[in-house]
Amino acid sequence: MREIPQIRFLTKPTLSPRVGPNLKEGLSTMSMLEKMIEREFENVHYRYDKKTGLRSIIAIHNTKRGPSLGGCRFYPYPNEEAGLKDVMNLAFAMTFKASLADLALGGGKSIIFGNPKTEKTRDKLEVFGEFVASLNGRYITSVDSGTTPEDLNVFKTKTDHVVGMTQDFGGSGDPSPTTALGTFVGIQACAEVVYGSTDLNGKTVTVQGVGNVGKVLVKYLLEAGSKVIIADYDQNKAQSFKAEYPDVEVVTHEEILFTKADIFAPCAMGGVINPDTIETLQCTIVAGAANNPLASMEIANRLHEKGITYAPDFAINAGGLIHVADELQGFDAKRVDDKTRKIFQTIQSILTRSKKENISPAKIARDMAKEAIPA
Numbered sequence: 187m188r189e190i191p192q193i194r195f196l197t198k199p200t201l202s203p204r205v206g207p208n209l210k211e212g213l214s215t216m217s218m219l220e221k222m223i224e225r226e227f228e229n230v231h232y233r234y235d236k237k238t239g240l241r242s243i244i245a246i247h248n249t250k251r252g253p254s255l256g257g258c259r260f261y262p263y264p265n266e267e268a269g270l271k272d273v274m275n276l277a278f279a280m281t282f283k284a285s286l287a288d289l290a291l292g293g294g295k296s297i298i299f300g301n302p303k304t305e306k307t308r309d310k311l312e313v314f315g316e317f318v319a320s321l322n323g324r325y326i327t328s329v330d331s332g333t334t335p336e337d338l339n340v341f342k343t344k345t346d347h348v349v350g351m352t353q354d355f356g357g358s359g360d361p362s363p364t365t366a367l368g369t370f371v372g373i374q375a376c377a378e379v380v381y382g383s384t385d386l387n388g389k390t391v392t393v394q395g396v397g398n399v400g401k402v403l404v405k406y407l408l409e410a411g412s413k414v415i416i417a418d419y420d421q422n423k424a425q426s427f428k429a430e431y432p433d434v435e436v437v438t439h440e441e442i443l444f445t446k447a448d449i450f451a452p453c454a455m456g457g458v459i460n461p462d463t464i465e466t467l468q469c470t471i472v473a474g475a476a477n478n479p480l481a482s483m484e485i486a487n488r489l490h491e492k493g494i495t496y497a498p499d500f501a502i503n504a505g506g507l508i509h510v511a512d513e514l515q516g517f518d519a520k521r522v523d524d525k526t527r528k529i530f531q532t533i534q535s536i537l538t539r540s541k542k543e544n545i546s547p548a549k550i551a552r553d554m555a556k557e558a559i560p561a
């Protein structure tokens with residue numbers, strides 16, 4: 187019989203007026219429980235602090251390989267349900283990411299509701315640190331969209347279960363370049379399987395988003411002789427990148443998805459390949475750092491049917507996790523580099539098995555990750 191997962195409200199969840207009917211009516215609580223059972227989540231914890239206004243969720247998907255590790259996202263979700271869905275999707279993917287990267291870790295993730303530019307206060311961050319501490323190491327937090335290594339320094343004043351602080355606080359520094367390296371070797375593995383060679387010289391690569399990961403990835407691609415076309419939602423960022431690297435071509439963020447290329451590297455936000463965009467993609471490989479770039483597993487199947495090779499996000503972008511997780515055993519840059527370069531073999535195995543079994547790489551990657559998780 188299936189074990190019923192635990193749901194623990196550490197305090198009553200906040201139900202602000204702008205939340206709408208979601209959790210208030212219990213409907214989304216029911217669908218959350220269904221999702222927890224369907225995806226075999228261990229716990230979903232809520233924290234509301236009246237004094238600071240902190241509203242936060244920590245989702246722990248699986249701890250069978252070890253404690254769950256995943257970043258804390260600070261984001262202005264339109265309602266509780268949107269945040270809940272995001273944190274559960276992210277935690278779920280972290281289990282697979284840790285497993286495929288062969289780390290003794292499980293999958294978890296956390297979110298703080300609010301605009302990180304206007305609603306982030308030290309008090310809130312401290313209460314979040316206490317929230318993490320209350321889980322006694324079942325969840326280890328780190329950086330994600332909307333949080334910074336400096337924010338992690340604040341968490342660290344309340345809990346030891348945090349990695350990725352600034353170097354003066356014992357952290358290992360920005361993991362993004364490691365994520366970019368893993369993504370680059372993953373792209374090489376895709377090229378080998380699809381084109382018969384890892385050589386990216388002369389290949390056209392479109393990169394969506396030149397943020398912390400995208401900009402380093404572009405440098406690797408240029409060094410490899412690729413023709414690189416970039417776009418960033420922030421036009422100034424794209425233009426200043428172009429000023430530094432005149433060989434790149436810039437298109438708008440609307441155009442990048444439809445620009446003809448050999449390889450499309452999504453390095454921005456999730457859900458960019460969806461029913462509206464999939465039919466207009468003009469590439470043979472999709473391989474980038476973005477988390478959850480595919481809107482659903484149906485999209486993964488459709489890509490496979492169309493003959494577009496997809497490098498599963500949680501396999502190719504594991505470099506950042508490998509980097510911060512290494513702090514748990516005393517950071518060693520050489521070990522991190524070696525483990526990150528193994529992403530090449532991981533992607534190669536996924537794509538080879540996908541070809542052999544004629545099943546989408548996304549599904550194969552999940553199966554491979556599950557096979558390495560104790561029952």
Ligand code: NAD
Nearest residue numbers: 362365395397398399418419420439453454475476477506
């Ligand atoms: P970032 O915020 O530094 O960069 C993202 C960039 O994408 C920004 O410059 C933003 O302006 C741009 N952008 C947003 N929407 C866009 C759109 N529609 N079109 C074009 N550009 C758009 O983030 P990052 O740290 O570089 O991470 C990029 C992606 O990789 C995210 O999905 C992140 O979750 C994932 N990821 C990052 C790491 C890491 O180590 N930083 C690790 C694993 C996964």
